[in-house]
Amino acid sequence: MDEGSRLPILRDEQARSITAAHELLAPSEDFWRRRLERFKTLQLPFLSSPVAEAPPRWQSSSGGIPSALAKLSPLDRTEYLVTAWLTYLARITGETELQLGWTPVSDGSQAGSKAVEVLIASVVPMEITIDLEQDFEEMRKVVAAEFAQLRAHASFARDLIARCPTLRGVEALRLHRPWPIGITITTDSCSVAGDLKTSPRAGPALCGDLLTFEICALDGSFRWHFDASRLAPKQTDRMTQHLQALLHGVMADAGQPVGRIELLPAAERTYLLEDLNRTAAAYPSQRCIHELFEAQVRQAPEAVAVVHEDERLSYGELNARANRLAHHLIALGVRPDQPVAICLERSLAMVVGVLAILKAGGAYLPLDPAYPSARLRQVVEDAAPRLLLADAAGRAALGPEALVDLSVVDLETATPAWAELSASDPEPRALGLTARHLAYVIYTSGSTGTPKGVMVEHRGVVNHTSWQADRFQLAAYDIFLQRTSLSFDAAVWELWTALLIGARVILLPLDRQFDVRSIVDLLNRHRVTVLQLVPSLLSALLELRDVEQNAIGSLRYIFCGGELLRNEIVAKWLQLASRALVNLYGP
Known part of the structure; x- marks a missing residue:
């Protein structure tokens, strides 16, 4: 629009539709304001590191449900699928307070009015608390109650974010899709049951910036729509298998706590528990x-x-x-x-x-x-x-x-x-x-x-250090920062893995071991290649504005341990660097 030009005058019919829409949405405004004030995002633990400034590459893959579930009514099937999906998210992320994007189900009252459509939010927050000790039927009741809330309050006017002082500062809420993960229900068939296909384009409107879980209410099929630049297709295939395994577990025993339902198909369980544990290897076991x-x-x-x-x-x-x-x-x-x-x-x-x-x-x-x-x-x-x-x-x-x-x-x-x-x-x-x-x-x-x-x-010690040096291809040219107290087990490898391969050890003075600026200075001064940090210290380091230039230029590995490595820290690291981040928590 050129400077000085005028906005088109609304027709009487458009003006009446907009006024009616605002009157319809007004009673729910406080509900949505409170929910938006609790805005939070959820990150999957297996994201790829995106190429800087790369545009999204949307793909879709689909899956079906167990035959026993197909016999249920459309409403029951949908509740089962949504409950299973939310349970799965809680299990793999460790987050039980979930907020996801949701595509409101229109009742048709504003159908045909483009002026109204652009004024109403097309993605709203679904909120669920998953209690992993509750059985599936109890959690399904929680999901049903949330569905009732979403139907009752429908949506909100887009300008609510700008009008509400407590929401203006939340930059993500200005985005078209504020939530990385979303869920939508349609009446279009998503797939033939059990089929796994990948197509280059996502069909329906997306409500998740990273991933949308689309459920067909008619036949219970589902489809993932995902940004393949951040989420690999093989991961959505795994999610399909996990979700189907969870649903089979529910159909076998819906009374068990949702936190204990088996997620892994038999083949993956064997791979994780048996194949990956065939780790016998020769090492100098007779040497001190x-x-x-x-x-x-x-x-x-x-x-x-x-x-x-x-x-x-x-x-x-x-x-x-x-x-x-x-x-x-x-x-x-x-x-x-x-x-x-x-x-x-x-x-x-x-x-x-x-x-x-x-x-x-x-x-x-x-x-x-x-x-x-x-x-x-x-x-x-x-x-x-x-x-x-x-x-x-x-x-x-x-x-x-x-x-x-x-x-x-x-x-x-x-x-x-x-x-x-x-x-x-x-x-x-x-x-x-x-x-x-x-x-x-x-x-x-x-x-x-x-x-x-x-x-x-x-x-x-020799077994552990030999494994570490071999697994991560550590060598005499590496430079280790030794910052962990000798009273913690991480100090063992900081010292001995380095000295047993001919590498160099840089000792961080004791009075500076929690000073991220001092750590950054030492990394830069000595061109450290191997670093161990507790996640909270890594988080503080990532907050430094010049961390990319001054702290990680020489690093080959950051090892984390001592605390839970939260998904948001991993996401920050993946945005910043392609260097390996290794989680050693829980030896």
């Missing part, structure tokens, strides 16, 4: 951790092993320092399977200390000086080590009472008693040390009660 480290020393003694602030040690230097300390520990009586406590701030001395304990045959017992003193004393009392490697911070954290029964080796001393001892590798066989002896003892968090000690053998 430090023996594999020593092999890297012989291969590249001048290569940088560990860096802390402005200090660094080569593989040869780290080995020599650890050997001298190990000979001292052997002289102090350290033997295989004997726990040796170590309580230091993150430093070169910390790495020297844990390596020396292993070389002496002991099992390191990590104590984090940042932990409460009562927690540290509880661990010491339970594990009963006789020897402690510490710095000033470690001794202060433990307190004088805990030190009474411990022989303390000060790793900060300027004139260590072991400085002139041999730099040669202690001989494991002479110590009676094998890969079946303990490498470390680590304590659980105590979140479910008293912290419990977990004893881990050398061969277990």
Whole structure:
């Protein structure tokens, strides 16, 4: 429209239709306002990383229902399908408070009026709370009640978003399809039962920006309409199989809790539980951790092993320092399977200390000086080590009472008693040390009660680090950031996976381990390729405006663990980078 031009004058019939439509919608405005104020989106956990600025590529695939379900009335079939679909979404996303796009069912009162159609929202929010402990019939009643609400309130005027102050700031609500996932019911047949077809174009109006689940009320068939640039066709085929498996489970026993109904077809269940667990592989099961480290020393003694602030040690230097300390520990009586406590701030001395304990045959017992003193004393009392490697911070954290029964080796001393001892590798066989002896003892968090000690053998660590290096093709050119407390299991691979393949370890100073800006600076300064973060810290890192340029340019992998990795964090990462994000939660 050119500047100065006038809008066309409405005909009397159009004006009356618009006025009547607003009068019809007005009683439901508060209902929709409250629901829109609770706006939320749902993300599927198996999205592809889209090509930047790529237009949507809409495709469709269809599926049918079990024959027993086909015998039900159209209304019952529809309720079954919708309940099953919403249950499935709750199961795979972990979200039980669902809000999806819904195509309102017109009663024909405004039929034929284009002026009215453009003023009324074509997609509205469906809201459902899925209780996974309820049986299917109870959840079906919840869905039926929501259908009644949607019929009663129909839709809302599009300008509601602009008129309502609490909605204006929600940018997504200005989109034609605010919800990524939508559901619509039609009277057109979606497919022949059981058929799986893919066509290049989606037929009906879409109500989901990513995925629309279309149900035919007449025959119970259904169809997915999806953006293939973000959701692979093979995933919608899997969803069809899962949904059909769930429906078969419901028809077999509708009284079971919806959270326990089988989702997997037999073939996929066998693949996941049996085929993928055929993971037997050769690894150096007879070698101790430090023996594999020593092999890297012989291969590249001048290569940088560990860096802390402005200090660094080569593989040869780290080995020599650890050997001298190990000979001292052997002289102090350290033997295989004997726990040796170590309580230091993150430093070169910390790495020297844990390596020396292993070389002496002991099992390191990590104590984090940042932990409460009562927690540290509880661990010491339970594990009963006789020897402690510490710095000033470690001794202060433990307190004088805990030190009474411990022989303390000060790793900060300027004139260590072991400085002139041999730099040669202690001989494991002479110590009676094998890969079946303990490498470390680590304590659980105590979140479910008293912290419990977990004893881990050398061969277990070697198995894990060998798998990780092979699975992710990690190599000597990689640079690991070590930021996890030694008291957490993730620190094991941050340290040993790196040092057993000849890679470099960058130690993040303890006082900066939760400072995302410091982490970004170190990533950029040292060109880190392998990073471990808890999801909450990854989320904070992704909020930095310059994260794309300064933080991830050199990264090959980000490993996440320690917390649930939420779908929204994964979605943010996929928008930002093509680097691998690996979920290690729940080892």
